[in-house]
Amino acid sequence: MNQTATMYLSRHAEGRPPSSLKHPAGVLTAAFVSAGICLLVWHTLPGALDSLNRMIWGEYVNAFPAWMPQVFNMFFLIYVVGSLFPFLFFVGLILLPDRTPVKNVSLPFVSIIIPSFNEQANIANCIESALALDYPAYEIIIVDDGSSDETLAIASEYDVSVISMGGNRGKAEALNHGIEKAKGELIFFTDSDSSLDPMVLRHLVGGFTEPSIGAVAGMVLPKHNSGYLLKMQMLEYLYGQCIIKVAQLKSGGAVSMCPGPATAFRRSVLMEIGGYRSRTLAEDFDITIAMLELGYRAVYEPKAVAYTSAMTSWKGLNKQRLRWSRGHLQVYREHRGLMFSTIGGSIGMFWLPWSLFFGYGSAFVEMAFLVAYPLLVIFSLQPLLFLQLGLVYMLILECISAVQGMVPLALARKLTPSLAFATFTTQPYRIFLSYRRIVAYMQEMQQRQNTW
Structure with a gap:
């Protein structure tokens, strides 16, 4: 029996695993x-x-x-x-009923940890939103990971704790350094390019209704949705949270990822896990799965909202999504023992395998069609008819995708005319994401160096 299974069974020798199927x-x-x-x-x-x-x-x-x-x-x-x-x-x-018990939760002291690296354009806004939170007792810790701009100087102007790492040592080490200095029973993490809803801490803390809940994830939304790229990211974020996260929570009582801009952990759970690890580019995904392997649960609270600075250029998005895709592949590799396993409940049995094989497998299928289609047009006896026929089919597919995109918009009450129209134009964005997943897969096969 492997170490993960031994640790899990030792924690749950009595009763069923907390993340087994709820319905x-x-x-x-x-x-x-x-x-x-x-x-x-x-x-x-x-x-x-x-x-x-x-x-x-x-x-x-x-x-x-x-x-x-x-x-x-x-x-x-x-x-x-x-x-x-x-x-x-x-x-x-x-659509399954929510059987989560409603309990009054005390409001313990919370430590807010904000890692930063060259964020002089955003750090002030982030700190000011954190200082304006509606919560009785908390501290703010800024961990500067060797910024070469004015991030450290700007953060030092505020009434918060500022820690300098003295050099760029990576996000995971910056987070762990913040954890060492934190005094709170609960530790809330956010990113330095994010801003927080004033009620975010109250909603997250209210999610710790049971000892088995090790973390509560909030909702992350782009700050703006003007322009094609921002609209596409808004649709993507909403689908991932209003559909995927809620489906995970309703089916198995846990979610598979706690996002960096809006997550609270029990300090004791972080200590048991051993903190964040630098072995992947997706430290938030990695630590969530590590927590699930220990028998704890991560739940989702959509009322706890953080607003992130989404990418406004294809170049920036390209770099970000390559890093995310590589990081996810690294997490799948590190936690491959959880695949199709009852450890972690529905996350291990279904959600992780689905996200790996569907997310990356569909990218290869889509790219194969995009390569094959022009060849079929060129070498067919009637290329113009073939091209016209293909365009009709693609238009129908885009309409089907639009319907799927409008559902999370409606659930989040963000079904505006501009976003509704954007759901009909997602094909270029999906092709881009598929291409980046394939590139990420190739780079992982070549074992390229990790960078933050």
Whole structure:
């Protein structure tokens, strides 16, 4: 038996694991209903697509080679079912009843740790939002990780504790240094480019209703949503939190990742884990999974909101998502023993394998189609017809994606006309993310050096 399993079983020799399925019957019902709808789509969609082609092209549809519509129909079915099943399944999960007990929780002293590195443009706003929190007792600790700009000088102007690492030693070590100096029973982490809702601490602290809860994650949203890139990131953040995180919580009572800008941990749990580790580029994901392996739970509180500075340029986004994708792959590798394991409940049995194989597998499938499609256009006997037919299918796929994007907007009450329209333009952004995941996979295979 491996060390993780031994530690887990020693903590839960009595009773069931805290992150086992909360609604077994409900989860199975959601899975069967989603599968049934997808099977219905699989059997009826080819005929509907054929009728659509005849409606659009009329007598010209007979000019298509027989293989041409068949190629598109097959890809269309795979794409629709591959994206439709998880979406329907997750929506089914978020509709499950919430049995989390409502308890009055005391308000202990909280330490806020803010690591920073060359954040002179954002650190003042972050500190001021932290100083304005509606909470009776807390301290703020700024850990400067060897900034070469004015970050340290700006932070020193405020009534907060400022620690200088004396050099760039990495985010994980900066966080651990802050933990060593912290006095709070609970420790709240946020990023230096984020700003906090005044009630964020009260909502996070209120989530510690049971001893088995080791961390409470809040909601992270971009500060602005003007411009294509910011809108795409807003849609991405909302889907990941309003759909994925809520589905995780409703199905197994735990979430798989506590975000850096808005998470509170029990200090005792951090000590038991051994703090943050520098072995991955996704230290927040890594420490969450390490905590789950010890038998604790991480829950999600959407009322606790932090606003982050989302990327406004493709260059910045490219660097960020490459780092995130590599970090996630590193976490999957470090915690591979949790894959398909009952340790960690539904997170190990389903959510981690799904995020790995679907998240990265679908990227390779999408890139393969994008490479194959131009070749098929060029070498087909009727390239113009082939191109026109493909564009029609892509338009339909974009409409299906738009519906999936509007659901989290509605759940978050952010269904504005501009964001609703943006859900119809996500294809370029999805292609970009798929490409970065593939590059990240290649770099991990080559064991490139990690950098913050």
